[in-house]
Amino acid sequence: MINRTIAPKYYDATSFELNLKPYELAYLDNNTPVYSINAGAEEVTSIEFVFYAGNWFEKEHLVAATTNFLLKNGTSTKSAFEINELFEFYGAYLSRSCYNETASISLHCLSKHVQILLPIVAELIQDSIFPDKELEIYQKNNLQKLNVNLLKCDFVANRKIDEMLYGFEHPYGTYTRKEDLESLGKVQLETFYQTYYINGNCKIFAAGKLPSDFLSILNNHFGKMTLKNEVNPLDKTAHPIIRDIEKKAEILNDPNNVQGAIRIARPFPNRHHPDFQKVNVLNTIYGGYFGSRLMSNIREEKGYTYGIGSYLQNHVQESAWMISTEAKREACPMVLEEIWKEAKLLQENLVDEEELSLVKNYMIGSILSSLDGPFSIISRWKGYILNGMDEETFQRNISIVKSITSEELLELANKYLKEEDFYQLTVI
Amino acid sequence: MIDYNSFTLNNGLQVIVHEDDSSPMAVVNVLYNVGAKDEQEDHTGFAHLFEHLMFGGSVNIPDFDEPLQMAGGENNAYTTNDLTNYYESVPTQNLETALWLESDRMLSLAFDKKSLEVQRKVVCEEFKENYINKPYGDVWKLIREQAYKVHPYKWMTIGKELKHIEDATLQEVKDFFHKYYIPSNAYLVVAGNVKTEEVKVLVEKWFGEIPGRSLPERNIPQEPAQTEARRLTVERNVPANAFFKSWHMGGRLDPQFYTIDLITDILGGGPSSRLYQTLVKEKELFSQISCFHTGSVDAGLVTVEGRLAEGISFEEAEKAVQEQMDIFCKNGIDPNELTKVINKTESMMAFEDLSLMSRASNLAYYALLGDTDLINKEFGMYQQVTADAIQAISNQLFQESNSNTIWYCATKN
Numbered sequence: 001m002i003n004r005t006i007a008p009k010y011y012d013a014t015s016f017e018l019n020l021k022p023y024e025l026a027y028l029d030n031n032t033p034v035y036s037i038n039a040g041a042e043e044v045t046s047i048e049f050v051f052y053a054g055n056w057f058e059k060e061h062l063v064a065a066t067t068n069f070l071l072k073n074g075t076s077t078k079s080a081f082e083i084n085e086l087f088e089f090y091g092a093y094l095s096r097s098c099y100n101e102t103a104s105i106s107l108h109c110l111s112k113h114v115q116i117l118l119p120i121v122a123e124l125i126q127d128s129i130f131p132d133k134e135l136e137i138y139q140k141n142n143l144q145k146l147n148v149n150l151l152k153c154d155f156v157a158n159r160k161i162d163e164m165l166y167g168f169e170h171p172y173g174t175y176t177r178k179e180d181l182e183s184l185g186k187v188q189l190e191t192f193y194q195t196y197y198i199n200g201n202c203k204i205f206a207a208g209k210l211p212s213d214f215l216s217i218l219n220n221h222f223g224k225m226t227l228k229n230e231v232n233p234l235d236k237t238a239h240p241i242i243r244d245i246e247k248k249a250e251i252l253n254d255p256n257n258v259q260g261a262i263r264i265a266r267p268f269p270n271r272h273h274p275d276f277q278k279v280n281v282l283n284t285i286y287g288g289y290f291g292s293r294l295m296s297n298i299r300e301e302k303g304y305t306y307g308i309g310s311y312l313q314n315h316v317q318e319s320a321w322m323i324s325t326e327a328k329r330e331a332c333p334m335v336l337e338e339i340w341k342e343a344k345l346l347q348e349n350l351v352d353e354e355e356l357s358l359v360k361n362y363m364i365g366s367i368l369s370s371l372d373g374p375f376s377i378i379s380r381w382k383g384y385i386l387n388g389m390d391e392e393t394f395q396r397n398i399s400i401v402k403s404i405t406s407e408e409l410l411e412l413a414n415k416y417l418k419e420e421d422f423y424q425l426t427v428i
Numbered sequence: 429m430i431d432y433n434s435f436t437l438n439n440g441l442q443v444i445v446h447e448d449d450s451s452p453m454a455v456v457n458v459l460y461n462v463g464a465k466d467e468q469e470d471h472t473g474f475a476h477l478f479e480h481l482m483f484g485g486s487v488n489i490p491d492f493d494e495p496l497q498m499a500g501g502e503n504n505a506y507t508t509n510d511l512t513n514y515y516e517s518v519p520t521q522n523l524e525t526a527l528w529l530e531s532d533r534m535l536s537l538a539f540d541k542k543s544l545e546v547q548r549k550v551v552c553e554e555f556k557e558n559y560i561n562k563p564y565g566d567v568w569k570l571i572r573e574q575a576y577k578v579h580p581y582k583w584m585t586i587g588k589e590l591k592h593i594e595d596a597t598l599q600e601v602k603d604f605f606h607k608y609y610i611p612s613n614a615y616l617v618v619a620g621n622v623k624t625e626e627v628k629v630l631v632e633k634w635f636g637e638i639p640g641r642s643l644p645e646r647n648i649p650q651e652p653a654q655t656e657a658r659r660l661t662v663e664r665n666v667p668a669n670a671f672f673k674s675w676h677m678g679g680r681l682d683p684q685f686y687t688i689d690l691i692t693d694i695l696g697g698g699p700s701s702r703l704y705q706t707l708v709k710e711k712e713l714f715s716q717i718s719c720f721h722t723g724s725v726d727a728g729l730v731t732v733e734g735r736l737a738e739g740i741s742f743e744e745a746e747k748a749v750q751e752q753m754d755i756f757c758k759n760g761i762d763p764n765e766l767t768k769v770i771n772k773t774e775s776m777m778a779f780e781d782l783s784l785m786s787r788a789s790n791l792a793y794y795a796l797l798g799d800t801d802l803i804n805k806e807f808g809m810y811q812q813v814t815a816d817a818i819q820a821i822s823n824q825l826f827q828e829s830n831s832n833t834i835w836y837c838a839t840k841n
Contacts, residue, residue: 001637004488004532008524013500016519041450044778081709084700089768091775110775137708141715144738147667151563256665258556291493303549306557326557328549358498365500369453369517373782 013364014357014402020371020394023381026215028204029223034215035381036206039374045114045208046375047218048106049125050386052233053196054099056171060188061180066138067192068098071105073134075127080134083120092117100171101234101316102386103196111209115217122221125197130189139181146176154326156253157261157427164249164423165265165320167242172315202227203385207378232388234316241318243267244423251427260332260428264323264339266421268312271319271387275412277400279312279321282412284359285351286310286342287323289366291358293342294323302338304331316387321416332426346413350406363401430787430803433624434795437632439640440612444791444800445627446619451784453517454620456526458534459792461615462608463510464587465580465648465726473587474604476507477551477596482514484543486533499525507585510725511796513789520621524630527618531634534614537605544598551593555586563666567836574660575674575729575832579651610641615795619788651676651727657828661835668715669736670836671745674729675825677721681797686809687821688721690769692730694761694818695719695752697772703732703752713740713748725797729832730825742835753826760819773810 023035055064072094073080087094092109105124109117149155159175166173204218211217269276280288287294287310294308308325327335370376384393432446467474482505483492496503501518503526516526559565569584576582587593616635618627654676677688696703696719707714717734736745780786794802 002633004528004535007489007495008528010499010525011519011521013519013522016500040782041448042778042782044775044782081700081705084698084705085768088698088700088772089764091768091771091773108779110778137712140712140737141708144668144715144735148563151665151667153561257561259553259561289497291497299550300546303546304553306550306554326553326561328553328556358494361500362497362502365497365519366502368500368519369502372451372453372784375782 013361013368016364016368018364018367018371018398020380020391021377022391023378028219030225030227031229032202032204032222032225032227033229034204034206034218035378035385036210036214037374037378037381038208038210040207040209043111043209044108045111045206045210046106046108046378047114047118047121047204047206048104048382049121050102050104050203050205050382051197052101052201053103053192054101054171055174056101056234056237056239057196058192060183061174062176062184063188063192064103064196065098066135066184067130067189067197068096068103070130070134070138070189071096071124071128071193071197073138074129074131075123076129077127078123080131083124086120087117090117094121111211114211114214118217118221122225125222126225128193128197130186130193132186135184135186135189139184142176143178143181146178146181151254153253153257153259153261153427156251157263157425160249160251160427161263161265161322161423161425164244164425165267167240170239170241172318199226199228201230201233203229205378205382207374247422248424249426251425253427257428258329259326260329260426261326262324262332262335263425264336264422265320266416266423268319268321268416270315270317271389275416276312277397278404278408279412279416281359281363281401281404282346282409282416283310283312283321284363285355285409286346286417289359289362291362293345294339297342298325298327298335298338302334304328304335308335329428332428336424336426340419343413343417343419347410347417349410351409352406356406356409360401360404364398367398430781430791432791432800434800435628437611437636439636439638440610441635441638442615442795443627443631444615444617444795445622445624446617446787446791447622447624448619448784448787449621451620452520453784454520454523454526454618454622455515455517455784455788456523456530457513457515457617457619457785457788457792458530459514459615459617459789459796460512460609461613461796462512463508464583464585465509466608466646467580467583469580469583469588471592471596471600472583472589473551473593474596474600475512476585476587477547477593478601478604479505479507479512480547480551481537481543481601482533484540484547485538486529487536487538489529489532490538492529492533495525496529501526509581509585511793513792515785515789517785523618523620523622524634527630527634530616531638534609534611534635535638539598539602541598544596544601548593548596551586552590555590555593559584559586564664564670564836566664567670567672567834570660570662570834570836571672571674571729571731571832574658574834575654575676576651578649579726580648581651581724581726606641607644610643611635611638612640613643615792617788617792617795619784619791648726654830654832658832659835660833661837663837663839666836666838668738669740669742669838671734671736671742671749672731672834672836673746673749674731674832675827675830677728677730677825679726679728680723681725684821686806687813687817688730688825690773690810690813691818691822691825692719692721693769693772694765695756696732702756703734703749706752707734707748711748712737713745742837746833757819757822757826761815763815766813766815766818770810770813774807777807
């Protein structure tokens with residue numbers, strides 16, 4: 001029998017050279033940039049059109065999200081059904097998503113269908129008509145969805161903590177309310193569409209096994225559009241942040257609930273701040289992976305919860321450091337106590353070498369696995385490009401993970417993990 | 429085409445190697461042929477509780493996650509009513525670490541009392557988070573109990589009730605392990621930038637010495653044909669009425685499986701599907717509706733699940749669903765609709781194959797079904813489905829006497 005108590009030899013992941021496969025950049029005739037990674041074994045393609053059309057730009061609540069959603073629900077020549085049928089007939093997925101700054105339309109399909117499907121995408125971007133009936137169904141069905149979600153303590157907690165951090169009128173703090181859903185009108189959507197899609201700012205990201213004439217197909221359908229390519233359209237609009245005065249809140253959402261949702265968060269600078277990636281390492285130790293301090297103590301030691309985690313919010317402007325869990329109702333006060341106990345430990349004691357090296361290896365391994373395949377590579381690039389960063393960021397972030405010391409982490413914990421800086425919310 | 433090599437160790441462990449030099453990572457996937465259906469009715473939730481315990485350290489390695497994370501790896505697992513699947517992804521250079529860990533927990537667990545105490549609590553919180561504290565969280569408990577009277581699919585993977593998990597003893601846990609977690613009841617897949625010959629050496633080294641034990645015979649009572657429609661009405665604190673209707677179908681290896689898979693897609697898979705288009709968009713009777721099947725190894729269920737629009741009665745909603753089902757059974761589909769579902773299937777499979785992890789778990793799953801090569805043959809099976817078969821099988825499947833209906837009523841405040 002081999003001695004199983006001795007681990008087989010392994011290579012330290014921090015010794016690996018990691019490379020981010022570079023993208024190719026081309027411009028359409030109207031100057032729209034196309035970032036692409038042409039690779040992969042499967043005959044599939046993904047093309048994402050990213051517009052600066054997030055709720056950052058809306059004047060009335062929900063207009064950005066609704067415009068984005070209804071892009072697929074009717075053009076001057078096609079009904080919503082015909083549009084769905086066209087994409088589904090070819091087994092393609094046309095999805096749309098609305099975020100704070102951007103909103104996107106993305107097409108996933110077999111490479112052999114790119115040529116047939118792109119003209120329809122072009123039609124959605126230039127010729128959507130937002131039929132009254134579609135808007136009405138959307139409002140009705142979303143109202144019901146909202147009522148269902150409002151019964152969930154985690155849903156309510158997610159909204160409230162963002163509002164505490166940024167204020168309801170800030171794009172990062174706003175959320176769906178019944179009255180805003182009801183007051184949506186067709187004209188608002190058309191105006192938003194005109195400004196932020198037809199004449200909007202667009203970047204295109206493509207990956208997969210791209211057809212050989214990919215760029216010329218794109219150019220034929222999108223190169224003559226009135227799209228713009230501004231460096232930073234966000235700068236035109238300022239949104240003041242109005243934080244809650246009270247830092248602590250407790251909400252009783254449903255007296256029958258057997259669990260409570262806890263959210264704890266503090267404001268944090270964006271990804272350009274020199275501490276951002278360093279705190280990312282500290283966060284991983286604290287609550288950012290399965291073996292983290294919070295998970296080990298609150299789930300694996302005490303069994304108060306199915307899961308607990310912490311993360312840095314992914315916002316372009318200001319962000320936040322957030323701790324989040326759903327835990328046994330009676331245990332919520334104990335969970336809060338343990339969260340702060342763990343924060344204190346990081347402020348008072350150096351993280352030992354073994355744990356630090358484990359976290360470093362884990363983080364490098366997880367970056368490595370996120371570079372698997374053209375879709376994940378373009379997605380990483382997209383994150384950098386939309387945040388005004390470049391390949392140097394990738395290498396710098398990796399070298400921070402590899403070289404950060406326990407002393408630095410202690411200092412960061414004292415700077416950023418102070419209980420009094422955090423907003424604290426429990427929803428039952 | 430997914431290439432693979434396979435071999436079997438003396439202790440009965442079946443091994444599959446999938447070489448793919450494009451990934452920087454290697455995946456190790458171990459699938460055990462044990463799921464919630466192997467549990468006793470008064471001791472449910474065990475297979476899943478076990479999944480948690482399998483991370484609580486094994487006989488020679490006190491902590492599972494730590495050495496794996498040290499080697500840059502990540503892992504997880506899931507349990508269904510049919511099986512339990514464990515997987516790790518590690519940088520290729522550190523493949524051996526994952527094999528060492530998986531082999532040791534196949535050899536034996538640490539059976540730590542503390543670990544059982546804690547994981548029991550964790551699973552109870554998981555139960556609450558997903559099945560008690562969420563609106564509509566008990567729907568699958570109701571559907572299963574209504575449709576299955578004999579087959580152990582009648583309880584959910586998480587368990588029938590919290591009490592079963594709360595009462596689990598260490599001795600029961602040990603017995604369950606020794607009964608099911610043995611080499612001949614497992615399928616090991618290694619995938620990534622690896623060479624079969626090298627994998628063979630490593631697998632022999634770590635798994636070869638695990639003693640082979642004999643597997644108890646599986647005597648799962650199969651569900652008899654249902655001959656009378658079943659109906660159930662419940663009232664819950666939810667904001668909207670919901671409608672569920674299920675029909676019994678065959679198992680995963682039933683030749684009708686591919687046809688039924690396409691039927692559910694035509695009826696309720698996506699926004700251009702029949703039920704969605706007519707009942708949500710045209711008639712506005714539902715706010716959402718879908719049709720799918722459970723895809724289980726033993727005989728499964730086809731389910732239509734919908735949430736009623738405000739002000740619509742159950743009678744009206746059910747009648748409209750029935751009308752669509754009748755039209756479908758009577759008129760069948762046109763060639764265009766058939767081409768569409770085949771195209772959708774082709775694309776879905778291509779996207780699924782993108783991920784090394786999903787290729788690895790699929791290989792293990794097909795091996796469990798008894799024919800690893802199904803992974804390359806299945807698309808051909810879908811292509812052979814005809815419009816006639818769709819109509820004939822629909823008429824057989826959607827018999828009222830084979831149906832289970834639930835009216836899930838919102839409490840009127």
